[in-house]
Amino acid sequence: MGSFVPNTKEEREQMLREAGYKSFDDMFSVIPEEVRLKKPLDLPSGLSEMEALKVMEDLAAENKVYREIFRGAGSYDHYIPAIVKSVTSKEEFLTAYTPYQAEISQGILQSIFEFQTMVCELTGMDVANASHYDGATAAAESIPMCRDRKHKTAYVSATTDPKVLEVMGTYCFGSNTKLVTVGEADGLTDMEDLKKLLEEDPEAACFYVESPNYYGNLEDVEAMAEIVHAQGAKLVLGIDPIAQAVIKTPRELGADIAVGDGQPLGMPIAFGGPYVGIMATTTDMMRKLPGRIVGETKDHDGNRAYVLTLQAREQHIRREKASSNICSNQDLCALTASVYMAAMGPDGMKEVAEQTMAKAHFLRDELVKAGLTQKNCKGEFFNEFVTDCPMGAEALMAALDEKGILGGLPLDGDTILWCATEVNSRSAMEEVADTVQSLMKGKEA
Amino acid sequence: MELIFEIGSKGRHLSLLPQCDVPKVEVPEKFRRTQAPHLPELSENEISRHYTKLAGRTHGVNDGFYPLGSCTMKYNPKVNEEAAALRGFNRIHPLQDPSTVKGALKVMKMAEDALCEITGMDAFTMQPSAGAHGEFTGLLLIKAYHTERGDEARTKIIVPDSAHGTNPASAAMCGYQVVSIPSGPDGCVDLDALRAAVGPDTAGLMLTNPNTVGLFDKNILDITKIVHEAGGLCYYDGANLNAVMGIVRPGDMGFDCIHSNLHKTFSTPHGGGGPGAGPVGCKKFLAKYLPGLCIEETADGKGFEMVKAPQSMGSVKAFNGNFLVVVRALTYILMMGREGIPEASSNAVLNANYMRVKLSDDFKMAYDTTCMHEFVMDLAPLVKETGVNALDVAKGMLDYGIHPPTMYFPLIVHEALMVEPTETEPKEVLDQCIDVLHEIYDMAHTDPDYLHGAPHDTVIGRPDEVEAARHPIVRYVWE
Numbered sequence: 003m004g005s006f007v008p009n010t011k012e013e014r015e016q017m018l019r020e021a022g023y024k025s026f027d028d029m030f031s032v033i034p035e036e037v038r039l040k041k042p043l044d045l046p047s048g049l050s051e052m053e054a055l056k057v058m059e060d061l062a063a064e065n066k067v068y069r070e071i072f073r074g075a076g077s078y079d080h081y082i083p084a085i086v087k088s089v090t091s092k093e094e095f096l097t098a099y100t101p102y103q104a105e106i107s108q109g110i111l112q113s114i115f116e117f118q119t120m121v122c123e124l125t126g127m128d129v130a131n132a133s134h135y136d137g138a139t140a141a142a143e144s145i146p147m148c149r150d151r152k153h154k155t156a157y158v159s160a161t162t163d164p165k166v167l168e169v170m171g172t173y174c175f176g177s178n179t180k181l182v183t184v185g186e187a188d189g190l191t192d193m194e195d196l197k198k199l200l201e202e203d204p205e206a207a208c209f210y211v212e213s214p215n216y217y218g219n220l221e222d223v224e225a226m227a228e229i230v231h232a233q234g235a236k237l238v239l240g241i242d243p244i245a246q247a248v249i250k251t252p253r254e255l256g257a258d259i260a261v262g263d264g265q266p267l268g269m270p271i272a273f274g275g276p277y278v279g280i281m282a283t284t285t286d287m288m289r290k291l292p293g294r295i296v297g298e299t300k301d302h303d304g305n306r307a308y309v310l311t312l313q314a315r316e317q318h319i320r321r322e323k324a325s326s327n328i329c330s331n332q333d334l335c336a337l338t339a340s341v342y343m344a345a346m347g348p349d350g351m352k353e354v355a356e357q358t359m360a361k362a363h364f365l366r367d368e369l370v371k372a373g374l375t376q377k378n379c380k381g382e383f384f385n386e387f388v389t390d391c392p393m394g395a396e397a398l399m400a401a402l403d404e405k406g407i408l409g410g411l412p413l414d415g416d417t418i419l420w421c422a423t424e425v426n427s428r429s430a431m432e433e434v435a436d437t438v439q440s441l442m443k444g445k446e447a
Numbered sequence: 448m449e450l451i452f453e454i455g456s457k458g459r460h461l462s463l464l465p466q467c468d469v470p471k472v473e474v475p476e477k478f479r480r481t482q483a484p485h486l487p488e489l490s491e492n493e494i495s496r497h498y499t500k501l502a503g504r505t506h507g508v509n510d511g512f513y514p515l516g517s518c519t520m521k522y523n524p525k526v527n528e529e530a531a532a533l534r535g536f537n538r539i540h541p542l543q544d545p546s547t548v549k550g551a552l553k554v555m556k557m558a559e560d561a562l563c564e565i566t567g568m569d570a571f572t573m574q575p576s577a578g579a580h581g582e583f584t585g586l587l588l589i590k591a592y593h594t595e596r597g598d599e600a601r602t603k604i605i606v607p608d609s610a611h612g613t614n615p616a617s618a619a620m621c622g623y624q625v626v627s628i629p630s631g632p633d634g635c636v637d638l639d640a641l642r643a644a645v646g647p648d649t650a651g652l653m654l655t656n657p658n659t660v661g662l663f664d665k666n667i668l669d670i671t672k673i674v675h676e677a678g679g680l681c682y683y684d685g686a687n688l689n690a691v692m693g694i695v696r697p698g699d700m701g702f703d704c705i706h707s708n709l710h711k712t713f714s715t716p717h718g719g720g721g722p723g724a725g726p727v728g729c730k731k732f733l734a735k736y737l738p739g740l741c742i743e744e745t746a747d748g749k750g751f752e753m754v755k756a757p758q759s760m761g762s763v764k765a766f767n768g769n770f771l772v773v774v775r776a777l778t779y780i781l782m783m784g785r786e787g788i789p790e791a792s793s794n795a796v797l798n799a800n801y802m803r804v805k806l807s808d809d810f811k812m813a814y815d816t817t818c819m820h821e822f823v824m825d826l827a828p829l830v831k832e833t834g835v836n837a838l839d840v841a842k843g844m845l846d847y848g849i850h851p852p853t854m855y856f857p858l859i860v861h862e863a864l865m866v867e868p869t870e871t872e873p874k875e876v877l878d879q880c881i882d883v884l885h886e887i888y889d890m891a892h893t894d895p896d897y898l899h900g901a902p903h904d905t906v907i908g909r910p911d912e913v914e915a916a917r918h919p920i921v922r923y924v925w926e
Contacts, residue, residue, distance in 0.1 A: 003782075003783065003784050003785075003786045003787045003790075004781075004782030004783055004784070004787050005783070005787050005790060005791075006521070006522055006524060006714070006791070006870070006871045007790060007791065007794045007870050007871065008871065008872070008873040008874075009794065009873060009874050013874050014794065014797060016874075017797055017798075017801045017874060018797060020801065020804065020805070021797070021800045021801045021803075021804045021805075022804060023800070026793050026797070029796060029797065029800060029817060030694060030793075030796070031817075032662075032663050032665065032816070032817045033663050033665070033691075033694065033695055034665050034667075034668070036668065037667060037668060037695050037699055037700055038694065038695055039693060039694060039695055039696055039699065042693070042785055042786075042789075043564055043565060043692075043693050043785050043788060043789065044564050044785075045561060045564055045565075045780070045784055045785040045788065046781075046784055046785065047784045047785055047786065048781070048782055048783050048784025048785065048786055048787040049781050049782050049784065050782070051524075051526045051782060053781075054526060054530075054778055054781040054782045055526055055529060055530060055778070057781055058530040058533065058554075058774065058777070058778055058781075059530075059533060059535075060550075061535075061550035061551075061553055061554055062530075062533035062534070062535025062536050062550055063535055063550065064535070064549045064550030064553065065535045065536070065539045065547065065548050065549065065550040065551050066539070066543070066547035066548070067534060067535060067538045067539065068538075068540075071540060073540050073542055073543075075542055076541075076542075076765050076766070077540055077541050077542070077766065079540070081463065081464065083461060083463050085461070085491050085494055085495060088495065089494070089495070089498040091528070092498065092499070092502040093507055093509035093510075094502040094503070094505040094506070094507040094509065094510060095498075095501075095502060095505060095507070095718070095719055096507065096509075096523065096528075096716045096718060097507035097508035097509045097510075097520075097523050097716050097717065098505050098506060098507040098508070098717065098718075098719045099513070099515060099518055099520060099717040099719065099720060100717075100719070100720035101719065101720070102515075102853075102854075103506075103841070103845065103850060103851060104907070104909075104910050105842070105845050105902050105905040105906070105907055105908070105909065105910075106504075106505070106506040106845055106850065106902075106905055107504075107505060107506065108501075108504040108505070108906055108907060109500075109501035109502055109503065109504035109505030110501075110505050110719040110720075112448075112450065112501055112504070113498075113501055113719075114719075115450070115921075115922070115923070116450060116451050116452070116923070118921055118922050119450075119452065119922040119923040120484075120486060122922045123484035123485050123486060124484050128921075128922070129919075129921045129922065130921075130922070133721075135576035135577065135580060135721075135722075135764055135769075136576070136764055136765050136766075137765065138762075138764060138765040139576075139580075139763070139764060146620075163765070165762065165765040165766070166765060168761045168762045169761070169762050169763060169764060169765060171761050172587065172738065172760055172761030172762055172763055173620075173763075175587065175590070175591075175760060175761065176583065176586075176587055176590065176620050176621040176622060177620060177621070177622050178622040220478050246480075246484075247480070247483075247484065248474050248479065248480050249474060249478045249479065249480055250478060250479065250480050250481075251480065254480075263765070270537040270538065271537075271538070271539065271540050271541065272536065272537050272539070272770055272771050273536065273539045273540075273541050273548065273551050273766070273767055273770040273771075274541030274765070274766025274767040274768070274770055275541075275576070275722070275764070275766055275767065275768055275769040275770050275771065275772075276576070276721075276722030276769040276770075276771060276772060278722075288919065288921070294720065295919075295921055296921070297915040297916070297919050297920055297921050298915070298920040298921075299910050299911045299912065299914050299915035299920075300910070300911055300914070301907040301908040301909060301910050301911065302908050302909060302911070303907075303908055305907050305908070307907045307910035307911075308910070309910045309912050309915050311912065311915040311916050311919060311921070312916055312919060313916070314916070316612075317579070317612040317613050317615075317616035318611075318612035318613075318856075319612070320612075320616070321612050321615040321616060321625070322615035322616060322618060322619040322625040323619070324612070324616040324619070326616065326620070327579040327582065327583060327613045327616035327617040327619075327620055328577075328579055329577070329578070329579045329611075329612070329613050330577050330578075330579070330720045330721045330723065331719070331720040331721055332718075332720070332721040332722050333718055333719030333720040333721055334716075334718030334719055334721065334722060335718075335721070335722055337719070340451075341494065341498065343486050343487075344451055344486070344487040344489060344494050344497075345461050345463065345489075345491070345494060346461075346463070346486070347459070347460050347461075347486050347487060347488045347489065348483045348484060348485070348486045348488065349460060349483075349488075350460060350461070350463060350464070351484070351486060352483065353464055354464065356467070356471065356472075357464065357467045359472050359474070360467055360469050360470065360471050360472045361467075361469055363469075363470075363472045364469035364470065382474075382475050382478060399544075403547075408540060408543065411542055424464060424467075427468065428468040428469050431469075
């Protein structure tokens with residue numbers, strides 16, 4: 003069996019004796035006999051490191067790794083610079099915990115402070131945390147920030163990623179918050195519906211919309227901000243951090259809170275996690291921000307120092323009155339995002355965003371040439387778009403799968419949500435279009 | 448040291464991307480960002496050195512002893528990292544067809560089965576990403592159960608006053624009122640107080656056992672019975688599971704649902720505060736409410752499919768949980784196996800009791816009896832004698848390269864230092880820490896001011912936290 007207990011049998015016996023016990027059993031006699039487990043755990047015998055790794059390698063080999071991925075829908079395949087893994091593998095960052103002891107945690111605290119700054123720069127906001135589990139939980143936890151005795155109902159656009167919508171719904175089930183969906187038209191939020199719903203509800207707390215939204219479309223957020231603020235509610239904007247390098251910031255658009263998933267900033271798609279939720283807001287709402295926040299201060303010699311701050315918001319002090327139950331931060335993922343943004347720099351971030359957008363538009367053009375029709379798009383899109391799929395999603399996905407290509411995500415009614423990023427090559431996109439074309443021909447014949 | 452924004456120079460960059468091989472597309476003016484974000488402009492060398500410097504200003508488990516109570520800072524085996532780095536786990540999309548991710552589904556299923564066996568539960572979801580996230584999910588299971596039965600008068604969650612702050616905060620997020628019950632003089636649940644607190648409005652109880660003072664509550668069967676008889680359910684906070692694996696199971700103590708911290712008990716690294724994973728397990732009657740997608744064997748028995756539980760509460764995260772954390776935990780479980788898992792717990796408890804006994808000459812133990820995997824020292828007498836408090840002792844330990852124990856928790860012991868050595872520390876490390884604490888104890892009597900001013904040998908001295916909160920500087924600002 004494997005073991006990570008260093009002490010030998012003799013040492014353990016000596017320690018038992020010195021602690022005043024005859025045996026392990028004697029030590030555990032404080033546990034009443036009637037609850038003690040009477041049989042060994044029904045688990046296989048432990049393995050050596052070599053055997054355990056072989057099992058995991060075999061399991062990993064049972065997964066299909068595609069050479070090209072055209073599926074996004076909340077998890078995006080971007081290039082990860084080599085420096086990212088190198089930094090995040092450093093054992094100090096990997097094996098430390100939440101930086102409770104500032105004097106020996108300056109490295110982690112400073113890295114979070116740098117992350118907060120970079121997120122503020124991307125979003126135009128004043129303050130950010132590094133605590134959320136993913137973009138969906140950040141979206142869900144933005145609602146209580148906006149809720150008070152007079153503002154109780156949360157609104158969400160129907161153009162939201164359905165997975166985010168589901169998480170928001172689950173959190174609202176918990177907090178007994180009414181969550182109302184605002185309709186959509188042609189892949190964009192229905193502004194008339196938004197206006198009407200909010201005007202009829204004096205208790206509207208907030209409205210959540212994503213831009214780019216689930217269909218990849220850029221929403222008219224500025225117009226929404228006007229409608230939402232006119233009703234005394236808050237606007238929460240869901241962002242893609244890569245798109246943020248080239249599109250207007252949430253601050254410019256009038257958002258009160260920006261949330262999003264940080265995964266595109268250097269985290270592998272990894273079957274869905276770990277990722278990190280981004281959340282940033284204005285100074286006005288800073289004390290409602292959940293999670294850990296790092297602040298700059300000085301030590302008694304005047305040295306610059308970083309600490310966890312504004313803790314009066316948090317569960318260990320406020321208990322049931324806290325802004326959230328969050329007690330950790332997603333530091334290693336935040337660090338990943340920071341190193342990614344440092345490696346990219348302002349020009350690199352812009353380049354990734356521009357290439358991503360260019361590739362997605364090229365793919366759209368090729369697919370339309372091949373015979374598909376773009377759906378759900380009245381306006382502009384970033385790196386995702388929807389087409390029809392007259393040959394049936396299953397047939398197309400199977401044909402692409404044979405070529406080692408993961409096609410877009412089939413949605414209801416035989417439509418497909420496509421995604422491209424800077425990692426997709428022109429030739430692969432042409433290959434997808436060729437596959438579509440030959441299936442179209444087959445269908446006509 | 449400098450912030451990353453204070454090094455480098457305009458125009459420096461890495462060579463990461465090829466030329467774009469398709470026509471450029473302009474962002475329409477209405478949507479276009481006009482001012483680029485301030486981000487570092489550095490060479491790879493500078494980035495590497497910056498973070499190496501930051502790493503040097505960080506204390507991890509790899510740097511030295513980390514007996515941070517209630518956090519289980521055990522050694523994180525390197526093989527876990529090798530497994531989590533496998534391409535077949537990293538390069539798979541969460542929305543791939545289940546037939547193309549058989550290995551990933553097997554990983555989740557194997558982890559689920561092992562956790563069920565270790566905890567005595569019938570089903571697990573891997574979706575929750577942290578302990579607090581697991582608490583929230585577990586309480587939603589309880590809420591879904593009462594809601595379905597139309598038993599909506601059950602609005603209260605009972606939490607002992609010794610509980611971790613996340614317990615009441617999680618209950619509040621589920622719309623529950625929190626009823627805090629006092630602990631008895633032995634640090635355990637006061638059965639009379641519990642009997643008085645339960646009733647037709649009781650939704651459930653949140654408890655950890657061993658409890659937050661490190662003691663096994665021997666009345667546990669009575670406790671869960673009292674709650675069940677009142678119609679409530681029992682939630683087990685798995686923060687302290689490392690004490691009891693293979694020895695006693697939450698499911699056998701009468702608990703209905705549980706979270707387990709994979710980053711504590713199952714050796715996955717804490718990552719400076721995350722990502723961890725807080726899978727939630729439950730008894731069969733609650734499984735129909737589980738969030739996310741459950742992994743089930745296909746009808747032909749040849750593979751797995753992902754299905755929504757019939758009355759699922761929804762989802763607590765977008766995808767399948769922190770999958771790579773589950774990969775690490777499973778690697779650990781495979782290595783430990785039937786024998787290694789109880790061995791880990793036995794030695795975690797031994798290491799704690801060894802330290803407790805060796806320290807009880809100088810230090811008052813909050814509860815002077817056999818502890819489980821951690822124990823709480825009460826420094827009130829030391830404060831009275833010398834003016835040196837728990838914070839001073841903790842800061843004094845920093846100069847010896849030891850991460851201090853958890854301070855001022857649980858709240859029922861006012862000058863608490865909570866020590867959790869874990870099973871992966873050799874005897875010499877424990878002995879050295881014991882010596883250090885004795886030395887600090889002596890120093891408290893001979894030179895208390897030295898400790899009030901500690902630490903002396905760290906990269907910064909005690910930071911001014913009051914100023915940080917009063918005038919928050921939470922981001923760097925360019926001039």
